[in-house]
Amino acid sequence: MITVGLLGCGIVGTQLVQLITDRAPTIAASTGVELRLGGIAVRSVSKDRGLPIDKMLLTTDAEALVADPAIDIVVEVIGGIEPARSLILAAIGAGKPVVTANKELLANVGAELYAAADEAGVDLLFEAAAAGAIPIVRPLRESLLGEDVHRVMGIVNGTTNYILTRMTDDGVSYTDALSEAQRLGYAERDPTADVEGFDAGAKAAIMASIAFGANVVAGDVYHEGISAITQGDIEFAKQFDYTIKLLAIAEVFRDGHGGQAEIGVRVYPAMVPDEHPLASVRGSFNAVFVEGEAAGELMFYGRGAGGLPTASAVLGDLIDAADNLRRGTHQSVPHGPRAKIRSIDGLESAYYIGLTVTDSPGVLSTVAGVFGRHEVSIRAMQQQDSGAEARVAFITHTANERNVQATLTGLRKLDEVSDVHSVLRVIGP
Amino acid sequence: MITVGLLGCGIVGTQLVQLITDRAPTIAASTGVELRLGGIAVRSVSKDRGLPIDKMLLTTDAEALVADPAIDIVVEVIGGIEPARSLILAAIGAGKPVVTANKELLANVGAELYAAADEAGVDLLFEAAAAGAIPIVRPLRESLLGEDVHRVMGIVNGTTNYILTRMTDDGVSYTDALSEAQRLGYAERDPTADVEGFDAGAKAAIMASIAFGANVVAGDVYHEGISAITQGDIEFAKQFDYTIKLLAIAEVFRDGHGGQAEIGVRVYPAMVPDEHPLASVRGSFNAVFVEGEAAGELMFYGRGAGGLPTASAVLGDLIDAADNLRRGTHQSVPHGPRAKIRSIDGLESAYYIGLTVTDSPGVLSTVAGVFGRHEVSIRAMQQQDSGAEARVAFITHTANERNVQATLTGLRKLDEVSDVHSVLRVIGP
Numbered sequence: 001m002i003t004v005g006l007l008g009c010g011i012v013g014t015q016l017v018q019l020i021t022d023r024a025p026t027i028a029a030s031t032g033v034e035l036r037l038g039g040i041a042v043r044s045v046s047k048d049r050g051l052p053i054d055k056m057l058l059t060t061d062a063e064a065l066v067a068d069p070a071i072d073i074v075v076e077v078i079g080g081i082e083p084a085r086s087l088i089l090a091a092i093g094a095g096k097p098v099v100t101a102n103k104e105l106l107a108n109v110g111a112e113l114y115a116a117a118d119e120a121g122v123d124l125l126f127e128a129a130a131a132g133a134i135p136i137v138r139p140l141r142e143s144l145l146g147e148d149v150h151r152v153m154g155i156v157n158g159t160t161n162y163i164l165t166r167m168t169d170d171g172v173s174y175t176d177a178l179s180e181a182q183r184l185g186y187a188e189r190d191p192t193a194d195v196e197g198f199d200a201g202a203k204a205a206i207m208a209s210i211a212f213g214a215n216v217v218a219g220d221v222y223h224e225g226i227s228a229i230t231q232g233d234i235e236f237a238k239q240f241d242y243t244i245k246l247l248a249i250a251e252v253f254r255d256g257h258g259g260q261a262e263i264g265v266r267v268y269p270a271m272v273p274d275e276h277p278l279a280s281v282r283g284s285f286n287a288v289f290v291e292g293e294a295a296g297e298l299m300f301y302g303r304g305a306g307g308l309p310t311a312s313a314v315l316g317d318l319i320d321a322a323d324n325l326r327r328g329t330h331q332s333v334p335h336g337p338r339a340k341i342r343s344i345d346g347l348e349s350a351y352y353i354g355l356t357v358t359d360s361p362g363v364l365s366t367v368a369g370v371f372g373r374h375e376v377s378i379r380a381m382q383q384q385d386s387g388a389e390a391r392v393a394f395i396t397h398t399a400n401e402r403n404v405q406a407t408l409t410g411l412r413k414l415d416e417v418s419d420v421h422s423v424l425r426v427i428g429p
Numbered sequence: 430m431i432t433v434g435l436l437g438c439g440i441v442g443t444q445l446v447q448l449i450t451d452r453a454p455t456i457a458a459s460t461g462v463e464l465r466l467g468g469i470a471v472r473s474v475s476k477d478r479g480l481p482i483d484k485m486l487l488t489t490d491a492e493a494l495v496a497d498p499a500i501d502i503v504v505e506v507i508g509g510i511e512p513a514r515s516l517i518l519a520a521i522g523a524g525k526p527v528v529t530a531n532k533e534l535l536a537n538v539g540a541e542l543y544a545a546a547d548e549a550g551v552d553l554l555f556e557a558a559a560a561g562a563i564p565i566v567r568p569l570r571e572s573l574l575g576e577d578v579h580r581v582m583g584i585v586n587g588t589t590n591y592i593l594t595r596m597t598d599d600g601v602s603y604t605d606a607l608s609e610a611q612r613l614g615y616a617e618r619d620p621t622a623d624v625e626g627f628d629a630g631a632k633a634a635i636m637a638s639i640a641f642g643a644n645v646v647a648g649d650v651y652h653e654g655i656s657a658i659t660q661g662d663i664e665f666a667k668q669f670d671y672t673i674k675l676l677a678i679a680e681v682f683r684d685g686h687g688g689q690a691e692i693g694v695r696v697y698p699a700m701v702p703d704e705h706p707l708a709s710v711r712g713s714f715n716a717v718f719v720e721g722e723a724a725g726e727l728m729f730y731g732r733g734a735g736g737l738p739t740a741s742a743v744l745g746d747l748i749d750a751a752d753n754l755r756r757g758t759h760q761s762v763p764h765g766p767r768a769k770i771r772s773i774d775g776l777e778s779a780y781y782i783g784l785t786v787t788d789s790p791g792v793l794s795t796v797a798g799v800f801g802r803h804e805v806s807i808r809a810m811q812q813q814d815s816g817a818e819a820r821v822a823f824i825t826h827t828a829n830e831r832n833v834q835a836t837l838t839g840l841r842k843l844d845e846v847s848d849v850h851s852v853l854r855v856i857g858p
Contacts, residue, residue: 019575019723027575030642031761127572133724135572143556143564146448146456146744213459277730280709285726294448294741295562297714299730301706312723315575329758332460 002322003038005071007062007087008078012101012128013040014049015311016077023315033322038072039065066091073321075314076100085109092116092124097321097330101128101314107202107218110209114333123330125317130206131156133309134302135316136288140210141331148293152211152250153427156203158284158305159187159194160226160246164269165282167234168243174229186284196225197267200248207288208250208265214339216250222266222344229269232384233354233422236393240380242271242352243279244424253342262342270425271352278427344401350379351396351404354422355411359390363416370410371396374403389418395426431751432467434500436491436516437507441530441557442469443478444740445506452744462751467501468494495520502750504743505529514538521545521553526750526759530557530743536631536647539638543762552759554746559635560585562738563731564745565717569639570760577722580680581640582856585632587713587734588616588623589655589675593698594711596663597672603658615713626652626696629677636717637679637694643768645679651695651773658698661813662783662851665822669809671700672708673853682771691771699854700781707856773830779808780825780833783851784840788819792845799839800825803832818847824855 004020006013020035028034040053041062059065066074066087074091076098078084084105089112091098098117100106106113106129117124127137131154140149155161159181166177178195181187193199201221208216226246237244247270253262272279277299281287286304291297303309324330357363364381371378376399384391396404404423411417433449435442449464457463469482470491488494495503495516503520505527507513513534518541520527527546529535535542535558546553556566560583569578584590588610595606607624610616622628630650637645655675666673676699682691701708706728710716715733720726732738753759786792793810800807805828813820825833833852840846 015723023575023577026577031574134727135568138567138572139564142749143567143742143745145460145748146452147741148452148455275711277709280706282704287728292741294444294737294744296732296735296738297730298563298732299716299728301726301728301730303725303727306725308723309725312576312721313572315723316572319574320571323761327758329756332752 001034001036002072002325003036003070004318005038005065005068005074006040007065007074007076007084009040009042009049009053010077011307012310012314013077014051014053015307016075016314017053018051019311019315027319031319031323033319033326035318035322038070039068041065062087063090067094071096072325073097073099073318075318076102077314078102079104081105081108085113088113089116092120092122095120095122097123097325099125099314099317099321101126101310103129103202103206107205110206111215111335114335118333118335121330123321123324124333125321125331127317128310128313130203131286131288131300132302132304132306133313134286134288134300134304136207136300137210139300140207144290144292144295147295149211149290150252150293151291152207152288153278154207154248154288155245155278155281155286156248156288156304157194157200157246158286159191161281161286162186162284164226164229164244164246167229167231171231173231174227195227197223197246200246200267204248204250204265204267208263208339209336211250212252212261212263212339214261214263214336216263216265216339220265220339220341224268226269230422232391233424236352236354236384237271239382240395241274242426243274244269245272245278247272247427260337260340263339264342264347266344266347268425270427272427276427347401348398349401350398350426350428352393352422352424352426353396353408353420354391354393355417356389356391356419356421358416358418359388360416366414366416367392367411370414371407374407374410375399376403376407398428430463430465431501431754432465432499433747434467434494434497434503435469436494436503436505436513438469438471438478438482439506440736441506441739441743443480443482444736445504445743446482447480448740448744456748460748460752462748462755464747464751467499468497470494491516492519496523500525501754502526502528502747504747505531506743507531508533510534510537514542517542518545521549521551524549524551526552526754528554528743528746528750530555530739532558532631532635536634539635540644540764543764547762547764550759552750552753553762554750554760556746557739557742559632560715560717560729561731561733561735562742563715563717563729563733565636565729566639568729569636573719573721573724576724578640578719579722580678580720581636581717582676582678582707583636583717584674584707584710584715585677585717585733586623586629586675587715588620590710590715591615591713593655593658593673593675596658596660600660602660603656624656625654626675629675629696633677633679633694633696636677637692637768638765640679641681641690641692641768643690643692643765645692645694645768649694649768649770653697655698659851661820662853665781665783665813666700668811669824670703671855672703673698674701674707676856689766689769692768693771693776695773695776697854699856701856705856776830777827778830779827779855779857781822781851781853781855782825782837782849783820783822784846785818785820785848785850787845787847788817789845795843795845796821796840799843800836803836803839804828805832805836
């Protein structure tokens with residue numbers, strides 16, 4: 001019998017209690033692991049949690065629950081940095097395996113926790129922290145151990161993917177799609193963490209750390225959000241068989257001489273070719289696309305958020321940790337040196353650039369001249385409207401970020417260009 | 430240092446040798462597992478394998494290699510039942526972990542091997558046998574341990590998916606697409622195993638066994654192939670926003686009273702709604718779609734075959750087995766009772782039925798009457814051409830297989846029906 005101490009009983013915690021209650025007999029029959037809940041640390045014992053929770057299990061003293069010798073494994077679903085960090089360190093210090101779904105914590109102080117778990121020789125499992133119910137940590141940590149993974153690229157935020165899908169499929173404006181997502185409970189009242197890419201950035205840091213074995217933190221992630229995306233951008237993307245998605249991308253650059261690799265990690269909206277598997281990930285679904293040298297292209301698709309799917313991923317880790325505990329073993333924890341980050345200036349991408357220009361003879365030649373001077377070559381061009389003020393869109397070949405920024409500065413200085421209204425990265429086929 | 434004995438050195442084996450040679454230093458640095466090849470059992474020592482293989486490692490005596498005390502782990506990539514089965518049993522008997530990519534073997538005598546590995550307390554890992562480079566065994570066995578998985582549905586044969594994609598995207602005929610696949614090396618000269626669903630059936634049996642914890646063998650799998658699919662079927666599917674895919678489907682039916690569950694497992698071409706993630710799996714790519722109670726819908730996408738991707742999956746297992754050996758532990762092996770199989774007659778599906786009818790007044794009413802008499806209700810109907818011989822297509826609501834077969838028999842007896850030219854299952858949205 002393995003006794004679980006649960007820290008936090010919000011949406012994920014409540015669903016986890018329900019799952020453990022419902023499924024404990026089946027789990028025992030199929031795996032031999034007998035789980036029971038030994039206590040639940042909450043802020044308020046009297047709060048109604050929607051599902052029936054045995055009040056006898058509730059306590060407001062999380063520290064005492066972690067220290068209780070009757071508790072074998074600690075599950076943390078409080079979220080945020082403190083007190084989650086201290087409680088997890090206390091559990092590890094007491095030799096107790098920990099399961100967490102806390103992306104903010106791992107994306108900021110993960111290295112400290114991994115090191116502590118490694119030293120204590122206990123499990124620290126966090127499948128739910130990277131991409132919700134999508135099993136991505138275990139494949140990256142175990143299945144792809146022998147693989148030379150060079151890029152991980154994901155749609156890892158359901159709110160923004162819902163908004164972009166509504167804008168693409170139904171022609172809804174950004175503002176209307178956001179209000180709708182808020183009404184449906186997909187988006188928070190303050191949607192900044194989702195729409196500006198902070199949530200996706202935290203997940204990108206965790207995935208980069210696991211995929212490339214170096215410590216990447218949230219602060220390393222460059223990010224742009226989706227709030228500037230217009231129907232015009234979406235329509236243009238469609239004409240060229242692209243779909244706009246908010247992508248989290250982590251890439252490794254090896255120098256080939258055994259020196260420390262550089263890691264580039266960023267979140268931004270990008271035009272994805274329609275035939276790319278990520279283009280068909282719709283609504284609130286998430287997916288992580290992994291490119292390996294030998295395995296080729298892999299994709300993992302599913303629910304990236306939501307109480308029940310997240311609780312399912314936590315339960316998978318919990319059974320694994322319990323099974324390891326019973327066998328006296330534990331998984332290796334990812335720990336690498338502090339990553340050497342390649343800044344966004346040093347990265348390359350193809351670009352979509354949308355301009356508003358005065359419709360006069362020679363304007364295109366002047367504009368093209370600015371691209372050429374900064375070594376950015378144009379792959380496709382299309383004039384969208386005409387009249388005194390015409391909109392022109394360009395897609396470039398792969399170019400250095402620095403050169404593209406210089407091009408944009410040059411374009412903005414032209415009298416013929418009244419506005420640079422859209423700048424989006426374009427993913428290769 | 431872990432010494433590996435490799436049985437077989439065909440396409441996968443050769444790529445594995447190359448991968449181990451190239452990546453051993455990186456693997457040692459990142460995981461602490463030091464791998465070396467101790468010997469390779471082959472049929473012919475003199476055969477040219479395309480890549481440089483140290484001739485000193487080659488032997489024709491596979492039994493001696495397995496028994497050699499210097500060999501710590503055995504990797505089997507010979508394929509087929511014997512001598513693979515005896516060699517694996519010998520390795521397990523000698524307490525050596527085994528990694529295999531052999532789907533035919535596991536789909537037929539997997540239960541015997543799992544039981545032997547379980548009794549000996551050694552690893553028997555087989556990620557590459559289920560869906561090539563796509564990590565599906567580990568997620569099903571570990572990540573989804575706490576999950577109530579009720580259906581696994583996959584595109585698990587690259588050859589047939591390539592053929593269907595060419596037919597769908599480029600209007601190529603079945604015969605031409607098959608010839609092309611053969612020219613490109615995607616299809617064998619005798620394509621029966623692929624196009625008639627035997628290969629997909631073996632993978633379905635393995636996935637059903639892992640997902641539902643009961644022993645399902647290849648012979649349990651009902652299968653229909655794709656050789657009867659016409660451009661007419663593809664065009665009709667497109668009009669209704671469906672894509673035709675060869676699906677391997679494993680489903681569990683629980684009686685809710687703790688009795689032994691029934692498992693339904695089959696391979697057939699089916700119409701998949703365009704918005705379903707499986708519809709956009711194109712060319713020689715594979716994907717496995719998993720439906721769980723709490724996790725919701727998950728999909729795992731990648732290369733289902735090919736020497737290098739398969740070798741990558743074998744290498745992942747090999748590192749895992751080596752790491753376990755070093756720690757003195759092993760994974761639990763799936764072993765359940767012989768599955769209770771629900772035959773195809775007892776399964777339900779929606780159907781697409783294409784008929785050629787005489788274009789006379791009242792024919793539709795007569796035809797619809799046959800559907801009605803057998804309790805098969807019609808969801809959509811479309812007349813495709815007109816004239817003396819008209820083609821009419823029906824999509825039904827979910828119906829029992831037995832009733833549909835009775836309907837088809839009834840339709841064939843009608844004077845007004847000159848041909849039942851197409852019968853395909855339809856997947857719900």
